[in-house]
Amino acid sequence: MPTRSSRPKYRPTLRDTLIVAAIVALGLIVAALFYAKATRGGSVVVTVSVAGEVVEHTPVSQFDGEHVYTGNGYTLTVSAHDGQICVSHSDCDGQDCVHTGEIRRIGQSIVCLPAQIVIRLESASPGDADVIVG
């Protein structure tokens, strides 16, 4: 039965490692779900959604160049070149989307929360046999 102690434990205890282990395990599970799937030589699709609505679903090979998206009053410029995609410009305050840099692998994404825009790389055929890459 959980009880409340009158005096807190000021020094780290061995039991605290259980919490660390639980956090690490959760991170690994989520990472495995998102990044374990990858295809070598398979086709990659870029999906752009604004406020939950998909506005772009294009093979990355056909996505080269600059694309402008607007969401929630903010404007993002997405640049794509040779399968590498980044947000080259955004007028949001945080600039997290710009600082994310380039994405090139399935499962990677760039998120701009103020604009509610998500740019994500996905496999063209989710049912294909996958290879786990390190």
Place this chain on the structure above:
Amino acid sequence: MKVSAKNIALCGVLSALALGLSVLESFFPLSLLIPLPGVKLGLANIVTLFALYALGSRPALAILLTRCVLGSLFAGNASALLFSLLGGLASMGVMIALRRWDKFSVFGVSLGGAAAHNIGQIAAAVIVLNSTAVLSYLPLLLLVSLFTGTLTGLLVSLLLRAAERLPLR
């Protein structure tokens, strides 16, 4: 903790401190180093965790809610309230549970709270964006929470030791 003018004033002071720390941490943009949406030092959690140990769960919850509501009002951003509330309530729930269980130190409770805070904020992002793509940020955010949770735990541990002789309750 009994409801008295002194205790209400104390909660007010701590709420103001938490609000001030929230504003202060915006001057240290951790996102420049770690470009993840929602990554922060979590300085305001120092006050929340301190209040949980020094005053109890109800005052700590009141301070958290006050900080979240006022913070979003000052920011002028309604979605900020959702992020603050989901993150803060998830963190508070986990910290209260770990504190009551009494098997973990201040560090352990802080770590659990930090991780829960990030999970709550990711949940808010999923709701706002209507997309599960942001879940891909969770592993890195959980890794960052190990550091921020340890830092918060260290600071609160020092504060609690210094405040042991103060008649806070």
